[in-house]
Amino acid sequence: MAIFKLHINGKEHQADVAADTPILWVLRDHLGLVGTKFGCGIAQCGACTIHFNGAAVRSCMLPVSSVGSAKITTIEGLSEDGTHPLQTAWDEIDVPQCGYCQAGQIMTAAALLKKNPHPTMEEIDGTMHGNICRCGAYHRIRQAVKLASTKI
Amino acid sequence: MSTVNQNSRREFLKLSALTGGGLMLGFNWLTAEAKTPAIVNAAGVAGNIGFNNYLSIGTDGIITILSPNPELGQNIMTSFPMIVAEELDADWTKVKVQQAPLDTKNFDRQVTGGSGAVPHSWKLLRNAGATARLMLIQAAAQRWNATPEDCTTADGFVVHTKTGNKLSYGELAEDASKLPVPKDVKLKDRKDFKLIGKEVKNVANKDIVTGKGMFGLDFHREGMLYAMLQRPPAFGTRIKSVDDAAARAMPGIIDVVTFKNNVAVVGKSTWEVMKARKALKIAYEKDGNIESSSDHDRIFKSLLDTGTPTVRRKDGDVEAAFKTAAKVIKSEYQCPFLSHSPMEPMNFFAHVRADGVELVGPTQTPGSARTATAKLLNIPEDKITLDITRLGGGFGRRLKTDYVTEAAELSSLIKAPVKVIWTREDDMTGGSYRPAVRYRFEAALDANGNMIGYKLRGIGINSGNPTREDNFPSGSVDNLLIDSVEHASPITTGAWRAPITNFLAFAEQAFIDEVAHAAGKDPIKFRLDLLQKAKTNPAGPVKYDVDRMIAVTRMVAEKSGWGTKKGVHQGFSVYFSHRSYVAQVGEVVMKAGKPVVKKIYAASDCGQVVNLSGARQQVMGGIVDGMGHAMYSKLTFKEGEPVQKNFDTYRLIRMKDIPEVEVHFVDNGIDPTGLGEPALPPTGGAVANAIFAATGKRVRNQPFMDEDVFKTTITPKTKTNTKLPKSSFQKTKKA
Numbered sequence: 018m019a020i021f022k023l024h025i026n027g028k029e030h031q032a033d034v035a036a037d038t039p040i041l042w043v044l045r046d047h048l049g050l051v052g053t054k055f056g057c058g059i060a061q062c063g064a065c066t067i068h069f070n071g072a073a074v075r076s077c078m079l080p081v082s083s084v085g086s087a088k089i090t091t092i093e094g095l096s097e098d099g100t101h102p103l104q105t106a107w108d109e110i111d112v113p114q115c116g117y118c119q120a121g122q123i124m125t126a127a128a129l130l131k132k133n134p135h136p137t138m139e140e141i142d143g144t145m146h147g148n149i150c151r152c153g154a155y156h157r158i159r160q161a162v163k164l165a166s167t168k169i
Numbered sequence: 170m171s172t173v174n175q176n177s178r179r180e181f182l183k184l185s186a187l188t189g190g191g192l193m194l195g196f197n198w199l200t201a202e203a204k205t206p207a208i209v210n211a212a213g214v215a216g217n218i219g220f221n222n223y224l225s226i227g228t229d230g231i232i233t234i235l236s237p238n239p240e241l242g243q244n245i246m247t248s249f250p251m252i253v254a255e256e257l258d259a260d261w262t263k264v265k266v267q268q269a270p271l272d273t274k275n276f277d278r279q280v281t282g283g284s285g286a287v288p289h290s291w292k293l294l295r296n297a298g299a300t301a302r303l304m305l306i307q308a309a310a311q312r313w314n315a316t317p318e319d320c321t322t323a324d325g326f327v328v329h330t331k332t333g334n335k336l337s338y339g340e341l342a343e344d345a346s347k348l349p350v351p352k353d354v355k356l357k358d359r360k361d362f363k364l365i366g367k368e369v370k371n372v373a374n375k376d377i378v379t380g381k382g383m384f385g386l387d388f389h390r391e392g393m394l395y396a397m398l399q400r401p402p403a404f405g406t407r408i409k410s411v412d413d414a415a416a417r418a419m420p421g422i423i424d425v426v427t428f429k430n431n432v433a434v435v436g437k438s439t440w441e442v443m444k445a446r447k448a449l450k451i452a453y454e455k456d457g458n459i460e461s462s463s464d465h466d467r468i469f470k471s472l473l474d475t476g477t478p479t480v481r482r483k484d485g486d487v488e489a490a491f492k493t494a495a496k497v498i499k500s501e502y503q504c505p506f507l508s509h510s511p512m513e514p515m516n517f518f519a520h521v522r523a524d525g526v527e528l529v530g531p532t533q534t535p536g537s538a539r540t541a542t543a544k545l546l547n548i549p550e551d552k553i554t555l556d557i558t559r560l561g562g563g564f565g566r567r568l569k570t571d572y573v574t575e576a577a578e579l580s581s582l583i584k585a586p587v588k589v590i591w592t593r594e595d596d597m598t599g600g601s602y603r604p605a606v607r608y609r610f611e612a613a614l615d616a617n618g619n620m621i622g623y624k625l626r627g628i629g630i631n632s633g634n635p636t637r638e639d640n641f642p643s644g645s646v647d648n649l650l651i652d653s654v655e656h657a658s659p660i661t662t663g664a665w666r667a668p669i670t671n672f673l674a675f676a677e678q679a680f681i682d683e684v685a686h687a688a689g690k691d692p693i694k695f696r697l698d699l700l701q702k703a704k705t706n707p708a709g710p711v712k713y714d715v716d717r718m719i720a721v722t723r724m725v726a727e728k729s730g731w732g733t734k735k736g737v738h739q740g741f742s743v744y745f746s747h748r749s750y751v752a753q754v755g756e757v758v759m760k761a762g763k764p765v766v767k768k769i770y771a772a773s774d775c776g777q778v779v780n781l782s783g784a785r786q787q788v789m790g791g792i793v794d795g796m797g798h799a800m801y802s803k804l805t806f807k808e809g810e811p812v813q814k815n816f817d818t819y820r821l822i823r824m825k826d827i828p829e830v831e832v833h834f835v836d837n838g839i840d841p842t843g844l845g846e847p848a849l850p851p852t853g854g855a856v857a858n859a860i861f862a863a864t865g866k867r868v869r870n871q872p873f874m875d876e877d878v879f880k881t882t883i884t885p886k887t888k889t890n891t892k893l894p895k896s897s898f899q900k901t902k903k904a
């Protein structure tokens with residue numbers, strides 16, 4: 018066990034955990050940030066997607082020891098009041114079904130739009146292909162990313 | 170939207186009482202028949218918990234509705250309150266919804282399954298809203314010295330039509346609550362619906378997109394422990410010996426407990442428990458048949474010929490029909506086991522104390538989960554509370570109670586509050602699968618290409634009856650025999666979204682397509698002829714609504730431009746499941762010698778659509794689900810052990826795989842008949858039949874990706890579907 022200082026959502030956090038603990042479980046079990054979801058644990062589904070210095074990463078396979086001073090953003094910190102263009106587009110298009118995958122979908126899309134604010138449909142599909150939605154909300158996820166891209 | 174636990178629910182009741190009045194209206198969930206809702210004034214509420222479900226109207230005009238059924242993405246927490254608010258003429262922005270805990274005294278059918286919630290509660294919910302509305306009108310009329318006939322309602326106000334005076338529901342709630350409850354209230358005419366049938370957004374959107382902890386896995390209780398169970402890796406084995414010394418010595422581990430066929434590692438955090446579980450040394454021994462998928466293939470083939478079938482339906486003289494047939498078509502279809510794989514893996518929180526049990530988590534059947542826990546621990550049910558969290562999907566897996574009772578059992582053994590968490594691997598290898606099934610279909614055609622005989626034999630592994638003997642084409646064929654044989658296996662199975670029909674529909678609709686082609690008839694025309702026969706001259710009982718089936722068939726033919734398109738190849742499928750009817754046309758194009766599904770049209774008859782946005786999503790999601798599993802997914806076994814253990818080898822459909830989907834609804838004024846499942850069954854058939862139209866090759870086994878047509882390169886056929894005479898289709902109403 019060791020103390021790790023983490024920069025999450027613009028705030029300093031501390032966690033006393035084993036060095037190999039994936040940041041997913043640090044967020045969920047130790048810091049109470051449960052918006053980031055566990056779906057597969059092997060970087061296959063995208064439910065656990067967070068931003069690592071602005072890039073989308075799978076938190077389920079990212080050991081806390083490798084985070085260092087990187088800036089972590091989770092769904093809770095994507096916007097102050099839930100008004101990131103993706104969050105509002107998600108409501109406008111009425112995307113969520115069960116909702117479990119959606120934080121990961123939004124975080125993946127947010128990193129894409131940051132890099133490429135006006136992606137083509139192919140680029141959207143190519144990026145979002147990594148995130149599974151078991152409810153099959155893909156049509157609306159795609160549409161909402163497109164809509165958000167017009168508002169950025 | 171929020172979840173109310175037992176405590177905050179009492180709080181909720183108290184709060185309602187404290188707001189100094191307001192209307193509390195209960196509507197009885199205990200019977201399927203709509204009853205006149207009872208009413209109490211708010212002061213009496215706290216003492217009236219035995220009072221069914223309620224909508225309450227606060228003096229501030231906020232309308233709160235408890236939603237009793239588990240929410241897993243079917244959008245019930247939005248559609249239920251919509252129905253109440255419609256009849257109430259409420260201002261939708263003032264409606265709040267809360268998930269109710271398990272409360273069998275006051276709610277009926279707190280179950281999510283069988284696409285049954287809206288059909289079951291439709292009248293109850295409407296009546297509740299309409300009754301409250303009338304009482305509010307009466308209260309307003311008294312204040313104005315007017316007659317109720319002079320009053321109307323809109324957006325949370327009663328309006329005096331002559332003077333234009335208005336009073337808000339909040340202002341009237343207390344007076345209204347003191348009035349006698351009217352009987353036989355008039356419900357709205359459909360044409361006056363303002364909410365029902367419109368697009369209304371999921372009430373949970375905001376919480377979901379901001380990452381609020383609403384799911385079972387998110388639940389946390391101070392002092393709670395975490396646990397993972399090692400279950401036997403292979404079906405048909407049991408624990409022989411356990412060496413848990415290394416696991417116990419790992420950091421953060423509190424206890425290791427062996428019970429039944431489980432070794433539970435209990436600790437302070439998920440990751441510590443996950444790591445320590447890997448340090449367990451467990452030996453297993455044989456405890457039943459150890460089966461591989463290759464054994465199942467053999468079992469299927471031998472039982473088809475040598476099994477002792479149970480007859481499910483028999484009409485006419487099928488043997489004679491086959492003897493006189495001009496042509497006989499015979500085909501076999503097979504599907505693999507499937508995992509439910511809801512995105513949120515199984516989990517449940519349990520705290521077994523001396524004075525009672527607290528359960529919290531995601532379940533489709535809270536009632537049976539509690540009953541099973543009561544039985545297991547020998548504790549009366551009324552000592553057990555169960556709070557329902559939001560479910561990260563269910564697909565039938567959460568109809569089972571195994572993951573609830575094991576948490577309760579573990580908590581009782583370690584005498585501590587504990588949350589049992591399954592990894593994805595646990596979830597995928599832990600059983601309760603969609604059963605693997607093989608079907609043999611036979612059809613006899615006369616010289617004119619009429620189907621005069623039909624045989625179906627289903628062989629299922631722990632499938633129960635793998636046929637739906639009274640579904641189409643039963644009733645449309647004079648001589649028919651449907652039977653089945655079941656193979657008992659240690660591999661556990663359970664209901665998987667649209668149980669049985671999730672595969673049977675594909676097999677049957679693909680076979681009917683084969684028969685139509687053998688008869689030289691257009692596949693849609695062929696089915697319409699059969700349906701016509703079921704209507705005018707039925708063979709035996711007909712337990713589906715022929716007209717509704719014809720209507721969706723015609724609608725999808727028209728919307729998809731059936732038989733009129735160049736360059737795309739179409740396949741048709743129609744199915745009745747639960748209470749609803751969905752017809753689909755799949756469109757395939759050839760790309761680099763491989764079929765690619767471009768588009769699927771759906772015509773759905775689920776009766777009255779409640780929430781058009783949610784309903785569209787149910788159909789699109791059902792189609793994506795149906796196509797994904799037909800095309801890509803399989804769970805196979807090697808010596809009792811599932812080969813696929815996570816999403817790296819178990820393929821689920823992803824964004825680049827989805828076709829365009831166009832959804833239409835039949836508007837026929839029938840009360841709602843459910844939509845959570847019915848859009849899924851027809852998809853496999855629409856896709857398979859379109860693949861045939863494109864390639865001339867049949868896919869008869871799932872997943873389609875393992876079939877030859879996806880493994881070889883095919884020279885495209887240029888011919889499109891047979892063009893149907895225009896007169897075959899009547900005009901359909903606009904969706």
Ligand code: FES
Nearest residue numbers: 056057060063077
């Ligand atoms: S949980 Fe990290 S990718 Fe699935």
Ligand code: FES
Nearest residue numbers: 115116150151152
């Ligand atoms: S909304 Fe349920 S998994 Fe995506």
